[in-house]
Amino acid sequence: MTVCEAPGKVYLFGEHAVVYGEPAVPAAIERRATVTAEPREDDHVRVEAEDLSLDGFTVEYAGGTGDRPDVDVPTPLVEAAMGYVDAAVEQAREAADAPDAGFDITVESDIPLGAGLGSSAAVVVAGIDAATRALGEPLDRRELADRAYQAEFEVQDGQASRADTFCSTMGGAVRVEGDDCEPIDAPNLPFVVGFDGGAGDTGELVAGVGELREEYRFAADTVESIGDLVRTGEELLADAAADAEPSPALLAELGELMDFNHGLLAALGVSARSLDAMVWAARDAGAHGAKLTGAGGGGCIVALDESDATETALSFTQGCEEAFRAELATEGVRVVEP
Ligand SMILES: Nc1ncnc2c1ncn2[C@@H]1O[C@H](COP(=O)(O)OP(=O)(O)OP(=O)(O)O)[C@@H](O)[C@H]1O
Ligand SMILES: C[C@@](O)(CCO)CC(=O)[O-]
Ligand SMILES: [Mg+2]
Structure with missing residues (x-):
């Protein structure tokens, strides 16, 4: 039995635009997904994923080829929910040259x-x-990061960047621009997360931005503007790389860029009323800056605040259903010793 755990992430800057080749800077946070894999004698895959909830359902299922969950939920929904686990198993089979490997x-x-x-990544x-x-x-x-990207790319219908999967693999803060992925030095930033209890579908939201970008010049320009602000943010981070703690000036400047x-x-149409409300609550509480993180549509915002004010206000x-401080996960994916 092998157990591995990998961190989620927040985006300091650059989500969505990164899908079109602009740079982005996500940072891994100490919230993890843990996957246990046990090889089987046969070629079946049995999946237990108790956290999986579909529009108000919670399902527990035993998956596998042709052996889908025994739950009263339309099959496409289950297929969509299981897509990332299935894609991971396929990548592992291919990498190990074991097309018939079965797993629990x-x-x-x-x-x-x-x-x-970044739960999917x-x-x-x-x-x-694992x-x-x-x-x-x-x-x-x-190679792990590359295969994880291929898995997300397939599930998200060919529209995904390497950012989430590279960040989750490596930990810390990273910079991704197209195929170019590198860990970067960043001071320990005081991230506060607000969660509205909801969700957005990354594949759909990414597709929506893609359509807008095709249709409107302003949307293409907006994507490029995001790239410009990420480059500015990166320079600030590079100048502060040697500092263990971020200076007040750095926090103020990064926060302003997050607001932009x-x-x-x-x-680009990916915010939501609840996300805007949390962003403004954070700013009113004195956060240096606040933005939605990830694909949007619902879910989380990230703010910078070294005091407790933003968490309390949120x-x-x-x-806002939950507010918490998110510590930087300096270590990426790791094996959990049983
Ligand atoms: N605990 C889990 N068990 C099984 N599948 C999961 C789990 N967590 C996430 N997933 C898969 O990831 C999907 C959510 O991925 P999605 O990319 O839409 O959101 P996210 O990765 O959390 O956010 P973002 O991509 O915006 O950072 C779920 O529908 C499910 O398929
Ligand atoms: C919206 C997006 O940029 C980030 C989702 O966390 C999609 C991607 O990079 O694949
Ligand atoms: Mg995702």
Whole structure:
């Protein structure tokens, strides 16, 4: 039995635009998905994923080829929900050159689903790592990140960046621009997350931005503007790389860029009333800046605040279900010793 756990992430800047080749800077956070993989004698895949909830259902299922869950939920919904686990198993089979390998897989996660904290990437990264190790064919981190990206790319119908999967694999803060992925030095930033209890579908939201970008010049320009602000943010981070703690000036400047980034994402149609409400509650509470994180549509915002004010204000904000401080996860995917 092999157990691996991989972190979720917040985006300091650059989600959505990163799908079109602009740079982005996500940072891994200490909320993890844990995947257990146990090879089977046959070629079946049995999946236990108790956190999986579909529009108000919670399902527990035993999956596998041609052996779908015994629950009263329309099959397409279940297929959609299971897509990332299935894709991870396929990547592991291919990597280990074991097309008929069967597994008992268990997924447990403290990353809310579809909420912008990269639950899909964490499940895919931990899943491929656990399954390849269980077959005695561990991958190096670059290959693991690459295969995890291929899995997200397939499930998201060819529209995905390498950002979430690379960040979850490596941990820390990373910079992704097209195929170019590198860890970067960043000071320990005081992230506060607000979660509205809801979710957005990454594939759909990404497709929506793609259509807008085709149809309207302003949307294409907005994507490029996000790229410009990310480059500015990166320079600030690079200048502060040697500092253990971020200076007040750095926090103020990064926060301002986060505010700009939220406005540009809203222009692309991926914010939501609850996300805007949480962003404004954070700003009113004195956060240096606040923005939605991830695909949007519902889910989480991330703010910068070293004091407790933002977390407290969010916990009293209508529409915010949970507020918490998110610590940087300096370590990416790792094996959990039984
Ligand atoms: N604990 C889990 N068990 C099984 N599948 C999960 C789990 N967590 C996430 N997933 C898969 O990931 C999907 C959510 O991925 P999606 O990309 O839409 O959101 P996200 O990754 O949480 O947010 P974002 O991509 O915006 O950061 C779920 O529908 C499910 O298929
Ligand atoms: C919206 C997006 O940019 C981030 C989702 O966390 C999609 C992607 O990069 O694949
Ligand atoms: Mg995702």
